[in-house]
């Protein structure tokens with residue numbers, strides 16, 4: 301592809317490939333341990349993403365701060381750099397030819413964190429865009445934030461659209477373009493070439509954006525360290541001495557991240573679900589064992605615990621969760637973890653074929669909605685697991701014909717990660733679906749119908765050893781046949797997720 305950008309916008313954290321897993325993981329993350337940090341900037345919805353096995357059905361990201369979002373390059377699919385206010389010039393047609401052996405993204409430099417405007421294949425791929433004089437662009441490896449530099453000077457490749465009337469060959473804006481610009485033809489067209497030797501820098505601790513200096517000054521290195529250390533390492537080193545944390549093994553070491561207190565010990569899983577089935581105080585939520593070991597507590601199925609609370613979320617809360625989903629980036633087509641291309645382990649995010657639905661992450665502003673807080677607090681109350689173990693609410697939307705193929709929410713290798721397994725999935729149905737959209741446990745042959753306000757809860761790990769994933773818990777979301785399906789989930793981890801996420805831990 302020479303110009304497509306839709307798969308080029310995000311950055312995901314690098315998940316270790318789980319060689320012996322056929323698991324489609326919908327892992328998550330926020331922040332960026334090895335990754336380069338999520339899809340955005342500190343003042344965008346920072347974060348995340350992540351994902352699972354090599355074939356991972358990655359659900360991207362999560363959280364941090366979705367206050368205002370206009371720096372978000374995910375939103376900008378346009379191949380034309382925006383015309384600035386008052387701009388009078390006519391557009392200039394630009395071609396960027398990529399002679400390097402890396403696939404590249406071309407970013408419009410908005411003075412903040414840039415917007416991807418095009419992608420070019422290695423060894424001759426071309427991006428064509430339309431822009432205006434004086435607009436600046438910079439080049440990164442495809443799908444990640446890592447810049448391509450001139451190996452001699454270690455300067456990131458960038459170029460500026462020149463003033464035609466100043467003549468060519470002289471390099472109108474001097475200095476700034478390190479490509480050989482050529483006067484492509486007479487009709488206001490320019491060609492820029494990314495040279496064959498363009499490559500990632502040997503120095504990992506760099507600022508990827510000029511705005512890093514200001515961001516560090518306003519305290520972002522401590523407020524949002526995971527993203528900032530990866531993307532603004534130089535400035536965060538100058539200000540906070542964080543340079544050594546660019547190494548994700550150091551930054552994300554479990555004892556550094558306080559990831560040492562497990563939510564569950566052996567036996568806690570059974571105790572919790574049995575309590576839901578028997579304790580009077582949960583009656584108000586309409587508890588119902590769908591599957592239980594030995595079929596105890598009137599469960600229809602004998603098997604691992606699958607539990608429903610039919611009256612868990614009220615209409616007002618649902619309205620607020622759905623409202624909050626629109627903040628930040630809103631719904632985006634679900635993605636998988638792609639190839640790892642960055643030197644620091646950044647991986648490309650690719651549109652998922654096994655998960656055709658869209659999802660939104662409930663960021664800071666969404667989480668502050670009282671109805672969202674009350675649902676999360678209720679989940680804390682019934683699970684007894686504090687919310688720092690939860691990934692942000694993920695809100696899912698399936699339109700007719702959309703589905704989420706068979707996958708597992710956690711997998712064996714997760715036990716060594718700082719946040720441990722996803723031990724519990726707390727899944728909420730936010731509307732009634734006319735037809736289809738059941739959650740189906742494929743190995744257990746159990747289907748659960750969506751119903752507004754219902755919570756469906758299952759564990760991904762074993763009762764006698766919460767560090768082992770439970771291979772029986774594969775499931776899928778069946779195709780929605782009629783109507784639309786809205787749902788939300790909290791994935792709950794064995795260890796503190798929030799702090800790890802803040803420091804850029806990857807799932």
Ligand SMILES: O=C(O)CCC(=O)C(=O)O
Nearest residue numbers: 709738739776777787789
């Ligand atoms: O949509 C569903 O029914 C299931 C979604 C799911 O598997 C998940 O969020 O992990």
Ligand SMILES: [Fe+2]
Nearest residue numbers: 326707708709
């Ligand atoms: Fe799932």
